[in-house]
Amino acid sequence: MKKITVALATVLTATSILSACSSGAGNTENGTNNAGSGATTKDEKVTLKFWYPGTDEILMGAVKELIAKFEQGHPDIHVEPTFIPWADYFQKLTVAYSGGLQPDVHGLGFGQLISTVNQGKYLNLTPYIQEAKWAGEKDFFPDILEAGQYEGGQYGLLLPEIRPLVWRKDFFKEAGLDPESPPKTFDEIFEFADKLKVVENGQTVRGGIDIQTSNGEQSYLSLLLLLGEDFYDAEGNPTFDSPASVGLVQKMVDLYKSGAIIPSSQQQLNGTPFQNSLAALTFTSAQGAAELRKTVGEENIGWALPPEGPEGKRTALMLGTFLTAAQKTKHPQAAWEFIQFWFEGASVLEFTTKTGAIPPLQSLKDDYTKLGPAYAAAFEALNDARGYGASGNWAINVKYLRLALEESYNGIRPVEEALKANAELAREEIAGQ
Template sequence: MKLWYPGTDAIATEAVANLIKKFEGSHPNIHVEPTFIPWADYFQKLTVAYSGGLQPDVHGLGFGQLISTVNQGKYLDLQPYIEADKWEGTKDFFPDILKAGQYKGGQYGLLFPEIRPLAWRKDFFKEAGLDPENPPKTFNDIFDYAEKLKVTKNGKTDRSGIDIQTSNGEQSYLSLLLLLGGDFYDANGNPTFDSPTSIELVQKLVDLYKAGAIIPSNQQQAGGTPFQSSQAALAFISTAGAASLQQSVGADKIGWTLPPAGPDGKRTALMLGTFVTAAQKTKYPKEAWEFIKFWFESSNVLEFTTKTGMIPPLQSLKDQYVKLGPANAVAFEALKDARGYGPSGNWAIHVKYLRLALEESYHGIKPVKEALTTNAELARKEIASAK
């Protein structure tokens, strides 16, 4: 079987390779051939592969990628295999995490979630004269701290106060918008990133950018975002996203806390992650299911999430995982009030125009309000034309 997995960092590739080795050891008649592809290129290559009938048998999918394409009939419904095997694993899943991979009664993916609490560099706090054990506690604190934590040399920003991506930047934007009780599209699939709340938020971010507290970056850039490369002091980032950084600078230099409270006390965290799914047209559906089922056995889940920094989706592993480090306890606490992307076949349209609006705002191509309203209207027109 062919397996495609998004991400090429050594931590993820080694974890997947070890899993495959264990699986092949207990299933000698099944060989799994992995291919690792950078996130920036992954979905486009997967789409091309499906179009040409060359799709892998088993593959990973980002949170938004599954919910926006599951209605295209590409993916194998795992529910009949779960029922045929009377697999007890689904009962151990946190219900909301299991539900994230469901569509019209089918189970089209199993999720390894990642949560985006607030992380900070304790050593950078000390350099700025701030208490390294006292991170931002309110929404407005985030902006105050970002200003205080920026480092400039010769009139240029050498290190940003906060990691907000200016290209492909919907994730860091949404981490803040959720604290204000907002989202960038509604339950009916209509764009809402031109709301007064969103416009006000983006203006505050643009002001930070102009003040040098944010440096230009891309969510999908090689080497990771500024926080991952020690070029930012604050970030909404998962333990998976910071796994390499923890190894290089030491976990003791990184603090983790729930997102700061919004105006009405909301501390909603962004939940994303990687789904494991199979192609509907795979020649090896039973073998694909055996591999996915093996991946989600509790002992394998614990080993995989411990290595990658993802969160175990199984309730039985919570206590064991939390004991492994303070960041894990924060991650599970954040899951109590967390949201991912809502199901929408228009997700890719929303993201496309939101990204354009954010880039036009940051780079001064259009005033913030004009950038957001113009692109939201373009999104509405494209959605209407597709019906």
């Protein structure tokens, strides 16, 4: 079964399937790599070309520090980093792979890996994990380890980003709600959102909940997971026209019409309404609310697991960044050693603490959760987290889901008609591939 289980970093959208330069990757003699091949000797200096998405100063600094420590312990390996903005990253990477100039090791957004893992680009890490008897394999949260698996192979290791429920305690007080008591059920999310909205002279000046109305599949999926559903099935066929999905989108549209949602896009550069103090509730990561916590104070931000859905589901959306290696790298053993070092306890704890990702190792619970309530909620959510399933049809499904959501919000079509019509278009495009 083709599987990448999920359940956020920052994910990338279908229209952001992104372009690049560089690399030292090449073919081995027979075009395949086995554990141990490409291993270095003490007399041989290897250079690994490494690409990572993101150009934030904190992120780049954390990566460079990790590389420096790796090179200290591996004097025969030099890692040459290249940082590329998220908006350009996948397109540049795709061009590099097409020209045989791919980096040896690189990051990939959640949607990027799961939609291309079937193309034979990436190195299967399983033989290297087995040969190293890597202890981290058993320490990983099982769902997070499985997120990088496909047809029995391990093609990436995830630095997860989890979307628990986050709320503004000060806004709750203003609305007469208990600031220590967030929504506890699926229906209460919508009830609270309506109570928390602020409307002046017929205009919404603060939304009750931050749900993106453009490129909004992440907000939608955070809610759909609580209903125990996904927007496409294991074969990659669209399911976003199911009765549960239709009912959910109708509730979202009703909130929007009531003024409880401020129009926004998950890709807007100036941040989401919640990040700009223009919404009282949201599903976001510790990293996503980092700047807000600085400006309004940690005491005004609440964190909790997602509320229970009708069947008791509290599944959190998981996104994040995978580390993977090129299948055609000349240095597979060195590439694995670099990835393995990144996910060692001390390394991954330091990196995630600085960057806002979450360490995927169960043994790091105490070290990570003591950093604060945001970290504790996110780490707890790792126990029940999902994201996108592995499918070459991911981009098609996201494209038509976005269209359906935007048509629904803007009143171009009734909700059920918008979802069913676009799901049918997705099925036709998938069948025509």
